[in-house]
Every structure is written in structure tokens, then in C-alpha cells.
Amino acid sequence: MSHEVSNLLLVQFSEFVAAHMGLHFPAERWPDLRRGIRSAAPEFGYTDEVACVQRLMSAPLTRHQIEILAGNLTVGETYFFREKRAFEVLTERILPELIQSRRGGEQLLRLWSAACCTGEEAYSLAITLRRALPDLKEWQVTILATDVNSRFLQKAATGVFGEWSFRDAPAWLKEQYFRREEGNRYAILPEIRQMVQFEHLNLAEGSYPSLLTDTNAMDLIFCRNVLMYFAPTQSQRVVAQLHRCLVDGGWLALSATETAIASPQQFAAVNFDGAILYRKCERPQSPVVAPVPPVAWPVPVAEPQRVASPPLAPDVPDMIQSTRELANQGRLAEALALADKLVMAEKLNPVAQYLRAMIVMEQGALPEASKALQRAIYLDHDFVIAYFALGNLARNAGRMKEAGKHFKNVLNLLHRYQQDDILPESEGMSAGRLAEIIHSMREGAPVS
Ligand SMILES: C[S@@+](CC[C@H](N)C(=O)[O-])C[C@H]1O[C@@H](n2cnc3c(N)ncnc32)[C@H](O)[C@@H]1O
Numbered sequence: 001m002s003h004e005v006s007n008l009l010l011v012q013f014s015e016f017v018a019a020h021m022g023l024h025f026p027a028e029r030w031p032d033l034r035r036g037i038r039s040a041a042p043e044f045g046y047t048d049e050v051a052c053v054q055r056l057m058s059a060p061l062t063r064h065q066i067e068i069l070a071g072n073l074t075v076g077e078t079y080f081f082r083e084k085r086a087f088e089v090l091t092e093r094i095l096p097e098l099i100q101s102r103r104g105g106e107q108l109l110r111l112w113s114a115a116c117c118t119g120e121e122a123y124s125l126a127i128t129l130r131r132a133l134p135d136l137k138e139w140q141v142t143i144l145a146t147d148v149n150s151r152f153l154q155k156a157a158t159g160v161f162g163e164w165s166f167r168d169a170p171a172w173l174k175e176q177y178f179r180r181e182e183g184n185r186y187a188i189l190p191e192i193r194q195m196v197q198f199e200h201l202n203l204a205e206g207s208y209p210s211l212l213t214d215t216n217a218m219d220l221i222f223c224r225n226v227l228m229y230f231a232p233t234q235s236q237r238v239v240a241q242l243h244r245c246l247v248d249g250g251w252l253a254l255s256a257t258e259t260a261i262a263s264p265q266q267f268a269a270v271n272f273d274g275a276i277l278y279r280k281c282e283r284p285q286s287p288v289v290a291p292v293p294p295v296a297w298p299v300p301v302a303e304p305q306r307v308a309s310p311p312l313a314p315d316v317p318d319m320i321q322s323t324r325e326l327a328n329q330g331r332l333a334e335a336l337a338l339a340d341k342l343v344m345a346e347k348l349n350p351v352a353q354y355l356r357a358m359i360v361m362e363q364g365a366l367p368e369a370s371k372a373l374q375r376a377i378y379l380d381h382d383f384v385i386a387y388f389a390l391g392n393l394a395r396n397a398g399r400m401k402e403a404g405k406h407f408k409n410v411l412n413l414l415h416r417y418q419q420d421d422i423l424p425e426s427e428g429m430s431a432g433r434l435a436e437i438i439h440s441m442r443e444g445a446p447v448s
Contacts, residue, residue, distance in 0.1 A: 003050040005037060013037070013053050020061050021148065022204035022238065023073055024231035033073070040072040060419065063436040066202060070149040074229065078117040080161075080169040081124045083224070085275040086253050090125075090220075093272060094251055095132040098219055106332065106363075107139045110218045114203060114242070115226035116145035119156025119196065120165050123188055125222065126195040127177055140364060144214055146201035153198045159188035200437075203238050204230075209245035209328055210427035211358040212385065217330025218245045224255040227262065239264045243280055247330045252278040316346060323355050327362070335359045350380035354425055357389065366393055384413040385426045388434065407438045 005013070007030075014025040014033060025033040037049050044065070046052035056065060081087050102108060111129065113122035122145035129143070130136055147153050163184055166174060178186040201213060203226065208215035221242050227235040242252055243266045252267060259276045263269065267278035312320075319342050326335035339356040346352045357372035370393050376386040391406030417423070419432035426434070 003048060005034065005049050005053055009050065009053055010034070013057060016057050017069065017073065018231050018234060020204060021066060021069065021073070021202065022230040022234040024229060024234070036069070036073040040068055043068045043072070060432070063200070063433065066148060067150045071151055074149060075225075076117050076149070076152055078120045078225070079165050079167050080120045080173060082121065082168065083256060083275070084168065084170075085272075086222075086224075086277070087124060087128055089272040089275050089277060090128055091132060094220065094277070095129065099133060102139075108142075108330070108332075109133075109139060110142045110220075110247075110330070111144070112215065112218045112221045112245070113143070113145040114201070114221055114223040116147050116152075116156060116198070117149075118152050118161075118165075119145060119159070119198065120161070121145075121222055121224065122156070122196045122198075123159070123192060125220075126192050127173070130192065130195070141195060142214065143196045144218075145196050145198050146215075147198075148200070148202045148204075150200055153200060156196075157198050159193040160185050161188070162186075204234060205433075206241070206428040207433075208241055210429075211324075211327060211362065212389070212427055212429065215245050216328040217247050217332075217362075218250055219247060219330075220251045220253070221245060222253045224253060224258065227254065227258050232262075235262060240266065243267065244328070246280045248280060250280045252280070254278070312349075316342070316349070319345075320351060320355065323359075327355070327359050332359055332363055336363070348379055350376040350383050350386070351425060353379065354383065354386050354389075357386070361389070361393070366397070369393060382413055382416075383425075384410055384434075385423055385429070387413065388438075391438075410438055411435060 010030055010033060014030075017023050017025065017033075037053060041047065041049045041052040044052050044056070046055070056069075061069070098109065109129070111125050113125060116122045122143055126143050129141065133139060133141075145153075145156065147156075160181065161178075166186070174180075174186055177189055177192055179189065181187050197214075199213070201207060201215070203223075207213050209218075210216060223238070223242060227238060230238065239252075239262070243264070246252065252264065254262065254264075256275070264278050266280070268281055269276050270279050319338060323335050323338045323342060326332075326338060336356070336359045339352065339359055342349070342352040343356055353372050353376035357369045357376060360372065361369035370390065373386050373390045373393070377383050377390070380386075387406045387409045391403045391410065394400075394406060395403035414431050414435050417431035419430065421431045423429050423431055423434060
């Protein structure tokens with residue numbers, strides 16, 4: 001027999017959900033929370049909702065449990081070119097300036113749809129960028145799309161959509177970028193599909209910004225229609241972390257509703273005649289100005305590390321820190337120059353090799369990154385995150401057997417850690433979380 005969850009238990013569970021997923025359920029949203037529990041309980045194997053809630057709260061949530069909860073507690077409503085004005089501003093103002101400032105240099109552009117749901121927003125960004133950039137092939141473009149709900153991500157990755165996703169889309173969208181399939185379904189063209197990389201990321205966790213989750217040095221982040229479900233303190237924390245993910249002069253877009261309720265203090269709000277976007281810069285400035293001169297980068301929160309390493313000379317930690325900061329800002333050439341110096345000065349330091357690997361990886365020099373990671377592992381056989389990076393490189397290149405070998409090493413090394421231990425050099429990744437990521441990769445999920 002299923003018992004009704006008492007109000008007291010509901011208070012505790014709503015706090016638990018807020019802490020693990022950011023989602024805010026004040027008393028007026030308790031009916032939604034009760035509905036979510038009712039539909040989630042059978043997925044957790046419970047007929048009794050009280051027992052289910054008590055069991056969930058008895059230990060830290062696993063990624064699988066978070067995914068089930070996300071599927072039942074979050075709203076998966078989205079469509080192409082939602083809030084058109086933001087995309088017009090992108091086309092008319094932001095992208096032209098960004099493209100102009102990068103053309104002839106490294107020609108890098110990095111966009112992120114955080115809380116992408118089933119992918120319509122990320123593909124809208126990809127299409128907008130494609131239309132703005134006739135020589136797209138000459139550019140290194142990253143469009144990262146993340147969500148806490150793996151089912152949404154799996155659907156997004158198929159690139160097939162029904163009519164409802166086009167409810168407010170311009171007429172040219174289907175004609176130019178989709179192929180019609182049976183049953184009024186539309187498949188996005190492969191060249192657009194390939195522009196977007198879908199990954200699992202829980203905004204309530206501290207796994208960003210990070211080179212490891214590729215969430216650093218973003219030029220533009222769309223994080224829309226998700227923070228309105230978060231508790232104010234959680235949403236402020238997310239905004240602060242997103243701020244650190246952006247390059248100086250980078251942009252954050254919230255939805256119109258969120259803009260009305262939150263005014264991120266760290267940003268300059270720029271009003272584009274009907275759409276407000278937030279720009280990362282020290283001083284408020286007029287819309288779309290010439291590139292902002294670099295300012296002091298906020299120092300990332302020191303990451304806790306459990307494994308003792310030999311003490312480093314103070315100038316070495318300084319160099320490591322500066323290299324990381326430059327890389328996080330997307331100043332890759334400068335970061336590499338410093339990493340090279342570090343490697344020369346600290347020939348036996350595995351962290352120096354690892355940092356260098358991450359930088360050259362971001363520059364697209366994958367064989368060089370692989371060599372640097374191997375050197376890091378040669379210097380420290382227990383360097384778990386370096387094995388993981390090496391495994392990812394092999395996996396992305398389709399060398400699945402080699403990837404499997406590296407991931408097996410990771411899992412073996414993880415036995416030495418407690419679930420909640422933060423792994424060295426991982427920028428906040430816990431041992432338990434990494435184990436889950438690897439298990440889900442092995443099960444063939446399209447997300448990491
Ligand atoms: C209403 S959709 C927004 C989709 C899209 N950004 C848009 O504006 O159309 C909200 C999305 O937020 C996701 N979400 C909820 N909590 C999250 C969290 N803690 N981390 C990441 N995504 C989350 C949900 O899974 C859902 O896909």
C-alpha cells in the first residue's frame with residue numbers, strides 16, 4: 001500500500017532536491033512535487049512513495065537517480081528559435097562583432113546551450129552561426145549542449161523532431177535545414193547535427209568551468225528557462241559559475257522571464273531593443289563595442305585535493321595557476337607559452353604535462369595532446385584524470401579498444417578513493433561521479 005508523503009517529509013525532500021539538482025519547490029509547488037514523486041516511484045522500483053523518498057534521502061544521489069528524478073521533476077518544454085528576438089540580436093549584433101574580432105586569428109568560437117532539453121535551442125544556435133559564417137569550415141566551432149536529463153539528450157542527439165518543435169519557427173527553417181521523414185517527422189541535416197556536442201551536466205554541481213567538461217572560455221552561453229525553477233541562492237551560484245565559464249566580453253542569455261526576476265550583478269546588462277543580454281566585463285558599456293581589453297581574471301575557487309603530492313615551490317604553483325587561468329579565458333597561445341615554460345622548468349612534474357595536454361587538445365592538436373598525457377602518466381602512474389582524458393581522446397577517434405583499456409585503468413584507480421573524494425587536477429570531479437560517467441559510456445549512452 002502506498003502512503004501519502006507527509007508535509008514534513010515533503011519539506012525535507014524539497015530541500016534535498018534543491019541541494020542536488022537546484023530545483024526549487026516552495027509550498028505552492030508541492031502538488032508538482034507530489035506528482036513527480038508519484039510518477040518517479042515505480043521507476044525506482046517502489047510502490048510506496050514514502051519508502052521511495054526515504055530511501056533516496058538516505059545517501060547521496062547517484063547520477064542514475066538524478067536522471068530519473070530529473071525526468072519526473074523538470075519541464076521539458078522547448079522549440080526552435082524560442083524567443084526570436086534573442087536570435088535576431090545574435091544575428092545582427094553579437095555574432096558579426098565576434099566574428100570580426102576573431103577573423104584572421106585563431107578563428108575559434110565557443111557557444112553553450114546549458115539546459116538544452118531536447119536540443120532545439122542548440123540546433124537553433126548552430127543554424128544561426130552557420131548562416132552568419134559562410135566560411136564555417138575555416139573555423140574551430142564548439143557548440144556544447146548540456147542537460148541533466150539523459151533521455152532528453154538522447155532524443156536531442158537523434159536530431160529528429162515533430163511539428164510541435166517548429167511551432168514558432170521561421171518558414172525557411174524546415175525547408176533549408178531538415179529532411180522530411182515518415183509520420184510528419186523532420187530530421188536535421190547531418191552537417192548541422194555534427195556541429196553540436198551533447199553532454200550530461202547538472203548545473204547544480206560544481207563541474208564547470210572546467211577544461212575537462214569543455215565548459216571554459218565560452219563566447220556565448222544560452223541558459224534559458226531553467227533558472228526560474230531554481231532556488232534564488234542556487235540560481236545565483238549557477239550564474240556566478242557561468243560567469244567564470246565566459247571569456248572576457250562573453251555573453252550570457254537568460255529567458256525574458258528570468259531577466260525580469262534576476263539581474264546578475266557580475267554582468268553588464270545590455271538592452272537590445274526588446275532583448276536584454278548580459279555581458280561579462282568590468283564596466284558597463286554600450287551595446288556591442290570593440291573587444292574589451294583583458295581584465296584580471298577571477299581566481300577560481302581552490303579545488304580540494306585529497307591525494308598528497310610533493311610540495312611545490314611557490315613560483316611553480318603560481319605558474320600552474322596562471323596557466324590554468326589563461327586556458328580558462330581561452331587565451332590558448334599565452335597559456336601554451338606558459339605551459340611550455342613550466343614543462344621546461346619542471347621536467348618531472350606530471351601536472352605540467354597534463355596542463356599542456358589540455359591546452360593543445362583545445363587547440364585541436366590531438367596527437368600532441370595524447371603524447372603529453374602519456375608523459376604525464378609515465379611520471380605519475382596513478383594520474384587518474386590523465387587516463388580518463390586519454391580514454392576520451394581514443395574514444396572520440398573511434399579507437400574503442402584502446403579507450404576501454406584507459407577507462408579500465410581509471411576504474412581500477414578509483415577503488416582507492418571514497419565516492420565523494422575530489423580527484424586531483426579534475427577541477428571538482430568526484431570519484432563517484434567519474435565512475436558513473438565511465439559506466440554510462442560503457443553502456444553506450446551518447447553522453448559523457
Ligand atoms: C524548459 S527546458 C528549457 C530548454 C531550453 N533552454 C529553452 O529555453 O527552450 C528546462 C530544462 O532544464 C533542465 N534542467 C533542470 N534542472 C537542471 C539542472 N540541475 N542541470 C541541468 N539542466 C537542468 C531540464 O531537464 C530541461 O531540459
